Amino acid sequence: MNNYRIYFTSRTINDIGDTLQEIAIIYIMALYTQSAIIAGIIISLNALVRIACSFFAIKTKTNSNVKILLRNMDLVYGGITLLFFLIYKINGSDMNYWVLIIYEVICSYIYTYYKIYQDVIIKDICSSNEQIARLFALDNIISVLVSLISSLLIILLKIEIFLLLNAFSFFISSIIINRLNIQNNTFKNKNIETKIFKKIVDFRYNYPFVFRIIITSSILSFFYATYNVVFQNALKIFSISANSIGILTGVYDVFVIILSYIVGFLRIKDTKKVICIFLLLVLIGLLITPFFQGVVFIVIITIVYSIIxxxxxxxxxxxxxxxxxxxxxxxxxxxxxxxxxxSIMVSGYASPLLLRKVSLTFFCIIMAAVVGFLIIYNILNNLRPNEPPVRYK
Structure with missing residues (x-):
């Protein structure tokens, strides 16, 4: 079994465990009378933890074996989840909700670093863009399939079994990922600079094109984070039957899965043009939505979000x-x-307030203007000299 297959298997098991945990946490959260407040606290703390961890990720000087890092994080993640399972098994719905909050914050801390070092190891185990795209498509497929299957399993199994399965998924993943055979597996951070601002400036200087993508993505994230708010508003405005929600959600899932895999086969040499093409598709979708209503409006806006x-x-x-x-x-x-x-945190607070003040149509026009600005921003910067050649041809 080659490295890619080993990692693919490990990631599959991880994805299954992550989805089961997400479902279990939502279920447990719903048991508390203050579920809305708890959910808000968890979302806010998770966002703060991930941002804080990201600052440390920029600053930290690391000289570690990435395979060992991932294996150890799998073991810690599994151990903490097993402990949470035992606490919930003993206390049930009487468990103090702060235990749930603390567990979620710890998981968020580990998850942030785990995802960062997953991206590091992908550099070693992937030999083509198609293999990279297959991993992202896998994440989406597992999320959809496990969620659908869990709708049945939650009737047959107790919710704590989901936590137990998640814990074992990490233990199994740690065993599998330990089988990776990578020659240059030691991660050496050559950048000895530890001042965060200076490292950001250096990164912008060394990777100007990538930094522009980060700026573009951060602005686009504000709009992308509004999906649930826009979706719910559209359902109410157009009086869409609840029976249609599953189908409309399915449209989004299908397009996300297909697009996340297709991008691995794009052979356009100038990646800068591809970015502009995606933004142009989003712009066209936003501009035509005001001419439609009802289910057609939601389908178009769903496709727009799936393109992103x-x-x-x-x-x-x-x-x-x-x-x-x-x-x-x-x-x-x-x-x-x-x-x-x-950007996502700001969107979470600002988008509901914005949609109370303006119509969905005007909201789409505002977002179209933002995307139009991003297209101009990228086109103007694309006139600059080309970046160094990409790794994969």
Missing amino acids: GGGYNSFCQIIFQNYVNAYDIPTLKGIYNIFCGI
């Missing part, structure tokens, strides 16, 4: 893998998480 989530975001990850050296990936992911995380 499945096409644009996946292609950006492929670009990161192609352009950025392994020892600079923690800095890259740190900057990316901070910029996009802040």
Whole structure:
């Protein structure tokens, strides 16, 4: 079994465990009378933890074996989840909700670093863009399939079994990932600079094209984070039957899966043009939505969001893998998480207020103007000299 298959298997098991945990946490949260407040606290703390961890990821000087790092994080993640399972098994719905909050914050801490070093190891185990895209498509497929299957399993199994399965998924993943055979597996961060601002400035100087993508993505994240708010508003405005929600959600899932895999086969040499093409598709979708109503409006807006989530975001990850050296990936992911995380947090507060003041049509026009600005921003910067050649042809 080669390295890619080993990692693919490990990632599959991890994805299954992550989805089961997400479902279990939502279920447990719903047991508390203060579920809305608890959910808000968890979302806010998770966002703060990930942003804080991203600052440390930029600053930290690391000289470690990435395979060992991932294996150890799997073991810690599994151990903490097993402990949480035992606490919930003993106390049930009487468990103090702060235990749930603390567990989620710890998981968020581990998850942030785990995702960063996953991206580092992808540099070693992937030999083509198609293999990278297949990993992102896998994440989306597992999320959809496990969620659907869990709808049945939650009737047959107790919710704590989901936590137990999640714990064992990490233990199994640690065993599998330990089988990776990578010659240059030691991650050496050559950038000895530890001042965060200076490292961000250096990264912008060394990878100007990648930094522009981060800026573009952070602005686009504000709009992408509004999906649920826009979706719910559209359902109410157009009086869409609840029976249609599953179908409409399915449209989004299908497009995200297909687009996240297709981007791995794009053979256009100038990646800068591909970014502009994705943005142009989003702009066209936003401009035509005001001419439609009801289900058609929601289908179009759903496709627009899936172009961002499945096409644009996946292609950006492929670009990161192609352009950025392994020892600079923690800095890259740190900057990316901070910029996009802040944008998403602002969107979470601002978008509901904005949609109370303006119509959906006007909201789409505002977002179209923002995307139009991003297209002009990228086109003007594309006139500059080309970046160094990409890793994969």
